[in-house]
Amino acid sequence: MIRRARDLILVVNSGSSSIKFAGYQSADLALVFQGEMAGIGGPEETGQILITGSQGEIICDQQAALNDISAAAHRLVQWLKESGMLGRVRAVGHRIVHGGVSYQNATVATSQVIKDLSRLVDRDPVHLPAEIKTVELFRDLLGRSVVHILCFDTAFHRTIPVASRTYGLPLSVRRLGVQRFGFHGLSYQYVSQRLGELDRDATERKTVVAHLGSGASLCAMVRYGETARSIDTTMGFTPAGGLVMGQRSGDLDPGVLVYLARTLGMDAHEMRRAVEFEGGLKGISQKTGDMKILLEGEAAGDKQCTLAIAVFCHHARRWIGAMAASLDGIDDLVFTGGIGEKSAVVRQRVMTGLGYLGLHMIEPRNKQVREGLISSEISPKRVWVIPTNEQIVIAEAVQRVLEKGDQDDSTSESKRTIQAAIENSD
Structure with a gap:
């Protein structure tokens, strides 16, 4: 045409x-x-x-x-x-x-x-x-x-199984279309294609991609070369769910919102602002949702910045484990997104404690590689950095x-x- x-x-x-x-x-x-x-x-x-x-x-x-x-x-x-x-x-x-x-x-x-x-x-x-x-x-x-x-962005996740997509809500609510949709799909599609180009292994690979940025999510996918199928993801009905993000709270106990409505009289607009614009790293640090500024604040001794970074890395690590469980194992872990691509410090902290999954990276590579393996070539479990291109x-x-x-x-x-x-x- x-x-x-x-x-x-x-x-x-x-x-x-x-x-x-x-x-x-x-x-x-x-x-x-x-x-x-x-x-x-x-x-x-x-x-x-x-x-x-x-x-x-x-x-x-x-x-x-x-x-x-x-x-x-x-x-x-x-x-x-x-x-x-x-x-x-x-x-x-x-x-x-x-x-x-x-x-x-x-x-x-x-x-x-x-x-x-x-x-x-x-x-x-x-x-x-x-x-x-x-x-x-x-x-x-x-x-x-x-x-x-x-x-x-939601299209990539259309293959998520019904059990992963369904919320524990009454049928009358689910009929309104309330379900897990998942987001960052264009990024996940690019990363899966690019990983297939970098890794010519034709066998099935269970892959977790961590799109870490001001908006952050993870996706569990089964990959065959450059073709991938989404199995699970952290974001849900809206892009506010899942990981703690720059200004978004990520997943909350639903009772928190009920509590805020009852004790502070918050309406839907006020709760949305607290969850999507004033929460996340910005809310924890009381300063900013920018990871670069938070790392500078931590270096200067700011304890709130240190806490915000620790929460972010903990949530990413926890969700990697959850995505691996959805896949019944993991072969590849990929970091992408603004933070995932550029911050060797955050990658190193997220990786700490993932050895039980067989995931290990080589620190000099973590600091030097802009695209490619940051783990050993001979390791059956591989860790990658791939800049996204939606x-x-x-x-x-x-x-x-x-x-x-x-x-x-x-x-x-x-x-x-x-x-x-x-x-x-x-």
Whole structure:
């Protein structure tokens, strides 16, 4: 469906205060540029626009007023126009965190799909509103010649068994769609593919991937080469569950929320703020959810920073054991995500005590390796570091949808959307 070698696939990953993006050449998915607009919604001229080329060279580095998502989207489109690339964009791939039960494949962003996602906002009020707004903005700004494809973080976990997916709640509640969905699926898909490239062992491998960042989760998967099937994961109905994260509490005794409602009179909005914005590492340290700053605080003798780091590492270690149990064993442990990729200190502390699973790493490798094994090559149990790349997974999905011109859950409207884009691209 994409017919010119110089056509671009634009990948957009939006958050409440930032938009990450990348451009890939459609013919071979070679990276053309990537960047981020950060500080959206901040004071005047405090937003940051950073764009780099395929070799990491800086193309744009400036401060700008990014009052809201709309302003950021307009600035990105303006940069594409000024750089001569706006007319090359033939498709946009959007990361969507929550697809609910209906959307488990990359899907054309029709008006009906947008309506369906709007009904899921109460399940993920942190990510979905910004993501839906971004899709609508780029649809308006780029015109009918561009197709928009939605790629869902929840899709990778559609293979989780019913026993892992089901909560211990009454049927009347479960019928509302309350179940474990799991997230970070685009990251897990990339890591499983990349691990298959690095590890040519064709046998079945029981693999636990630890995506550790400001948002953190683990996934238990069974891997055959570059193909993997999700078996269990730590996040649940929303991305707030599982591990302690930067600002999210992770799993709680449900009685805690009942207690807060009864004793402090907290309503749903106040409890959500405590759990999703004021909790986690930020809540424990009383300072920040940024692991780098916490490690600096620990070095300076700050006991609250030390406690926050200890809690984070303990939860990660505990959940690794739980994921290994879901797999009935473990062959590979992979660290990814901002913290998992970059912090040798955190990796070392998480690994402490996992020897009973046969997991050991070599400390010099832990400090030096940016991608690859940090355990011994001859060990049957392997530990890896693999930087994630959600953008390329989205670009690949967009390319597949456009080449096929259809997908399993497409509607007549989605077919018309692709055809209209082709007709208007000439």
